[in-house]
Amino acid sequence: TSSNSQRLLWLDMANVLAMVGVVLFHIPSNVELSFREDEFVAVNECFFLMSGVSLGLILQKVNNFVELFTFLNKRIVRLGVPTVVFFVLFYFLWLIAGRELAGDKEAWYVPLEELVTGKLHTVIAPYWFVICLLTMNIIFSVAHGLLPDKRVMFLVLGCVPALNLLPLPDVFELHYALKFFPYMVLGSLFFISEKGRANLCLSFVAGCACCYILYKVVNADEELFGWSNAYGLVYTLVILVLSKILEKLTCSRILSLLRSGALVLLATQNYIIGFARIVLDRLTHQDDFLVNHIVFKPLVLLAVYAITLPLIW
Numbered sequence: 400t401s402s403n404s405q406r407l408l409w410l411d412m413a414n415v416l417a418m419v420g421v422v423l424f425h426i427p428s429n430v431e432l433s434f435r436e437d438e439f440v441a442v443n444e445c446f447f448l449m450s451g452v453s454l455g456l457i458l459q460k461v462n463n464f465v466e467l468f469t470f471l472n473k474r475i476v477r478l479g480v481p482t483v484v485f486f487v488l489f490y491f492l493w494l495i496a497g498r499e500l501a502g503d504k505e506a507w508y509v510p511l512e513e514l515v516t517g518k519l520h521t522v523i524a525p526y527w528f529v530i531c532l533l534t535m536n537i538i539f540s541v542a543h544g545l546l547p548d549k550r551v552m553f554l555v556l557g558c559v560p561a562l563n564l565l566p567l568p569d570v571f572e573l574h575y576a577l578k579f580f581p582y583m584v585l586g587s588l589f590f591i592s593e594k595g596r597a598n599l600c601l602s603f604v605a606g607c608a609c610c611y612i613l614y615k616v617v618n619a620d621e622e623l624f625g626w627s628n629a630y631g632l633v634y635t636l637v638i639l640v641l642s643k644i645l646e647k648l649t650c651s652r653i654l655s656l657l658r659s660g661a662l663v664l665l666a667t668q669n670y671i672i673g674f675a676r677i678v679l680d681r682l683t684h685q686d687d688f689l690v691n692h693i694v695f696k697p698l699v700l701l702a703v704y705a706i707t708l709p710l711i712w
Contacts, residue, residue, distance in 0.1 A: 411654040412642035417445050428693040437627040444631030447579045451586025458543050467544045478533045485666040490522050517571030525665045531572035535583050550602045556584045557606020561613045660711030667707050675699045
């Protein structure tokens with residue numbers, strides 16, 4: 400509908416602004432050290448929530464296991480192929496020069512082991528997010544297929560983070576996928592009709608409450624919901640409000656280009672930022688110049704987009 404089309408344009412703008420926040424997060428600054436963990440939770444919480452919006456919209460149209468399998472296959476290809484392609488590209492660059500420039504001590508085969516287990520740290524580390532997103536998509540889709548009663552489904556989905564209390568292997572970013580999962584579920588409620596939304600929201604809240612109580616009973620070391628999660632919701636709200644203000648001022652084609660280029664930005668940003676750090680250190684004859692001068696963050700942000708936009712196009 401025209402109403403949904405307008406909301407999708409709004410979502411495109413929100414995704415673009417959220418990606419700007421991700422790039423800014425990866426540009427280091429000593430000023431932010433004391434609340435770095437809060438920033439990490441906030442920027443990722445925002446992105447997972449908005450990913451849930453699009454996922455919920457798609458799954459509303461999936462009516463059987465054949466359609467569900469088709470959707471999952473397309474999603475795996477859409478997220479998996481760029482991950483492998485960028486990994487291969489940057490892995491060879493790492494072998495040729497990157498390992499020496501970064502002072503990495505990992506053996507040549509370590510990045511390959513990380514790719515197989517879905518735990519990227521050495522090469523294209525920001526793609527932990529893409530792998531995590533794929534794991535979340537699979538969990539959500541399986542629940543959608545197995546639980547036809549959506550009230551039961553959202554109750555169960557609210558309890559998903561409690562699986563982190565089990566000794567599960569942390570492959571394919573399963574730990575973070577379970578931790579951030581409630582925000583994807585929250586986003587998926589965005590396009591649900593108002594008539595059914597209230598009951599599903601109540602079911603989801605009940606599931607989250609059960610999960611929280613279970614965490615307290617088990618006395619898990621990791622806090623399930625903390626202040627950083629609240630900051631993330633405020634940050635997401637700010638992004639959505641700004642998106643509503645700016646959506647009419649931007650060409651939809653540019654928005655579509657920037658949104659579709661998120662995977663390219665994730666792959667290239669750290670390398671451009673790293674190169675900028677080296678250049679600034681040599682020009683100023685100071686160590687960690689960028690880290691100690693936060694005012695240069697916007698310039699590096701512009702450099703990231705100026706270099707990456709032609710690649711996205």
